[in-house]
Amino acid sequence: xxxxETPMLDQLExxxxxxxxxxxxxxxANRAANPNNLEYQIPVDVVEDILGVLELSFKHGRTHWKxxxxxxxxxxxxxxxxxxxxxxxxxxxxAHFHTMRVNQPGAKFYKTDFLRNLCDLWDLRGSGITNMHGxxxxxxxxxxxxxxxxxxxxxxTHKYNQDLGGSGSNLRTPADCIGQARCEYACYDTQGLCYHxxxxxxxxxxxxxxxxxxxxxxxxxxxxxxxxxxxxDMSFIGTWRDNIGIDQEAVQAYIGGELNPNANxxxxxxxxxxxxxxxxxxxxxxxxxxxxxGKLMIDDKExxxxxxxxxVMPRALRIGQDRGLSILVGAKAPILxxxxxxxxxxxxxxxxxxxxxxxxxxxxxxxxxxxEGKNRERLGxxxxxxxxxxxxxxxxxxPMVQHVQEPRHNPYIFWKEDEVEGGFDRDINEFRKHHQx
Amino acid sequence: xxxxxEESKTKxxxxxxxxxxxxxxxxxxxxxxxxxxxxxxxxxxxxxxVEEQVLELWSSGSTxxxxxxGIGKQAxxxxxx
Ligand code: HEM
Ligand code: HEM
Ligand code: SF4
Ligand code: SF4
Numbered sequence: 001x002x003x004x005e006t007p008m009l010d011q012l013e014x015x016x017x018x019x020x021x022x023x024x025x026x027x028x029a030n031r032a033a034n035p036n037n038l039e040y041q042i043p044v045d046v047v048e049d050i051l052g053v054l055e056l057s058f059k060h061g062r063t064h065w066k067x068x069x070x071x072x073x074x075x076x077x078x079x080x081x082x083x084x085x086x087x088x089x090x091x092x093x094x095a096h097f098h099t100m101r102v103n104q105p106g107a108k109f110y111k112t113d114f115l116r117n118l119c120d121l122w123d124l125r126g127s128g129i130t131n132m133h134g135x136x137x138x139x140x141x142x143x144x145x146x147x148x149x150x151x152x153x154x155x156x157t158h159k160y161n162q163d164l165g166g167s168g169s170n171l172r173t174p175a176d177c178i179g180q181a182r183c184e185y186a187c188y189d190t191q192g193l194c195y196h197x198x199x200x201x202x203x204x205x206x207x208x209x210x211x212x213x214x215x216x217x218x219x220x221x222x223x224x225x226x227x228x229x230x231x232x233d234m235s236f237i238g239t240w241r242d243n244i245g246i247d248q249e250a251v252q253a254y255i256g257g258e259l260n261p262n263a264n265x266x267x268x269x270x271x272x273x274x275x276x277x278x279x280x281x282x283x284x285x286x287x288x289x290x291x292x293x294g295k296l297m298i299d300d301k302e303x304x305x306x307x308x309x310x311x312v313m314p315r316a317l318r319i320g321q322d323r324g325l326s327i328l329v330g331a332k333a334p335i336l337x338x339x340x341x342x343x344x345x346x347x348x349x350x351x352x353x354x355x356x357x358x359x360x361x362x363x364x365x366x367x368x369x370x371x372e373g374k375n376r377e378r379l380g381x382x383x384x385x386x387x388x389x390x391x392x393x394x395x396x397x398x399p400m401v402q403h404v405q406e407p408r409h410n411p412y413i414f415w416k417e418d419e420v421e422g423g424f425d426r427d428i429n430e431f432r433k434h435h436q437x
Numbered sequence: 438x439x440x441x442x443e444e445s446k447t448k449x450x451x452x453x454x455x456x457x458x459x460x461x462x463x464x465x466x467x468x469x470x471x472x473x474x475x476x477x478x479x480x481x482x483x484x485x486x487v488e489e490q491v492l493e494l495w496s497s498g499s500t501x502x503x504x505x506x507g508i509g510k511q512a513x514x515x516x517x518x
Contacts, residue, residue, distance in 0.1 A: 067497055068495060068496055068497035068498060069495065069496070070493050070494065070495045070496075072494060072496070075488065077487065077494045077496075077501060078496070078501070080496075081496060081497075081498040082496065099498070167496060167498055167499075168494075168496040168497075168498070168499065168500060168501035169465065169499075169500055169501040170501065203480075203484075207480070207484050207487075208465065208494070208496075208501035209465045209476060209479070209480040209483065209484075210465070211464075211465075211466065212499070212500065213499060367476075367477070370476035370477070371475070371476060375464045375466060375500075376500060
């Protein structure tokens with residue numbers, strides 16, 4: 001018999017989809033049964049009370065959670081988000097229900113024993129409820145009491161060699177695609193750069209002094225598996241500046257049907273014979289591909305590395321050899337000002353340890369944003385408010401054609417006097433010799 | 438020039454105490470302004486003030502704010518003092 005009646009939540013279980021309500025009920029029952037004889041460090045009925053308080057919120061049409069809190073672990077200003085219930089007598093199990101963000105291993109690349117250890121720790125000292133993974137990438141522990149925070153932090157760091165992630169006005173847990181560990185499209189070592197910058201910027205990650213949150217995300221190629229271009233204040237997207245490699249024999253094998261397009265991703269249905277013209281050449285966004293004497297040709301200087309042709313024919317086409325990454329800035333979700341995608345700031349930079357050029361761009365941007373950014377203003381909003389040109393100035397990057405989204409969108413780039421040969425002064429008499437009034 | 442820690446501490450405590458009646462939480466930039474310092478310089482002092490538990494951090498989850506330890510409703514309301 002459930003602790004709280006939850007008719008409205010029960011209704012959410014009736015659809016065809018997996019239901020978090022069923023999951024919570026299962027965990028509530030598991031906690032009550034306690035098959036591993038754990039000495040639970042927070043109330044055993046925490047999950048029952050979660051169901052109860054949610055039902056009450058549905059009934060009232062209002063939340064029963066307070067906003068924020070002062071809790072954390074010593075030395076860190078992020079990683080723990082205080083949450084308190086405003087009906088602690090009715091739901092003592094969730095009187096405290098703090099979230100902890102665990103910095104996920106690079107590319108979310110971990111083994112089951114790692115996961116089991118984290119879950120055991122969380123069953124003992126928390127609610128047992130997790131979110132795998134949060135939008136920032138972290139492993140999220142949902143719900144524990146203040147007394148448990150330091151204990152959990154100690155075990156995480158000492159037993160499992162595992163840090164907390166970021167929350168609040170700081171650098172958020174950097175997130176990366178699986179990159180060169182498994183993916184042949186990776187143009188740089190995403191895990192290498194992600195790890196390097198995580199270590200380099202520990203202070204920014206753990207001690208908030210930014211105007212608001214700041215996210216790094218790393219994609220090994222423009223397929224953007226971690227969607228960096230849409231979600232990160234700074235997106236690092238792999239690219240190349242030479243030519244796509246072509247194996248003409250393999251191209252013929254695709255045309256002849258010996259190789260299945262898209263690595264047979266669509267093989268569960270018969271879509272008819274592969275048509276290279278229709279499925280690749282005509283879909284190239286820059287129209288830079290054609291067939292000539294039975295050979296596939298690419299005008300690489302027009303290619304914008306959309307990845308389409310490579311994704312369709314991975315055995316025939318390869319990313320280029322001269323590899324690095326592009327840096328885009330300013331993407332964000334719509335809190336102020338609407339959603340924004342990243343804008344290209346650095347078209348190409350080599351991504352090699354110790355990544356000095358990349359760090360210089362990062363630090364110049366941070367200096368600017370920390371000084372000029374308003375409270376709760378994301379980098380993307382500052383770029384809009386003070387202008388892309390201002391950002392170029394603070395980063396010392398020269399304007400170039402790749403910065404222009406389309407001609408005539410905003411032709412007003414203003415020259416400063418020191419940028420003009422001879423300044424703005426002129427000899428009026430000399431001028432009048434050639435120009436009448 | 439690096440900020441003098443004791444001097445900075447006095448400045449912050451005085452200013453925040455003076456405002457305590459009306460305001461208990463401050464953005465990082467407010468503290469940098471009180472110190473009349475660049476954010477990176479101010480950060481060193483602010484970190485140390487948190488470490489010494491002169492200041493404490495409040496977070497909504499997305500925004501962080503600083504206040505004098507124990508000042509404001511939050512601590513007592515949540516039995517964290
Ligand atoms: C091959 C020759 C030319 C071509 C292809 C051309 C093309 C264009 C185009 C496409 C626009 C529209 C731009 C826009 O609003 O986005 C434009 C605007 C304009 N054109 Fe031309 N044009 C040519 C020659 C000229 C000449 C010879 C003059 C005058 C002596 C002229 C005067 C203007 C003016 C005043 C505008 C409006 C500018 C503005 O308000 O932005 N154009 N032209
Ligand atoms: C380097 C040469 C030029 C520069 C930098 C220049 C710049 C500009 C600018 C900035 C404006 C917009 C002003 C506003 O905000 O209202 C403008 C408007 C205009 N310009 Fe020029 N201009 C140049 C040459 C010319 C020439 C050679 C002509 C004609 C022979 C011309 C005709 C016009 C006209 C008619 C407009 C008004 C367009 C409208 O209001 O729709 N410009 N020009
Ligand atoms: S973003 Fe590119 S390199 Fe990274 S996993 Fe996806 S396809 Fe591979
Ligand atoms: S990567 Fe995209 S733009 Fe480049 S050749 Fe292939 S389809 Fe065209």
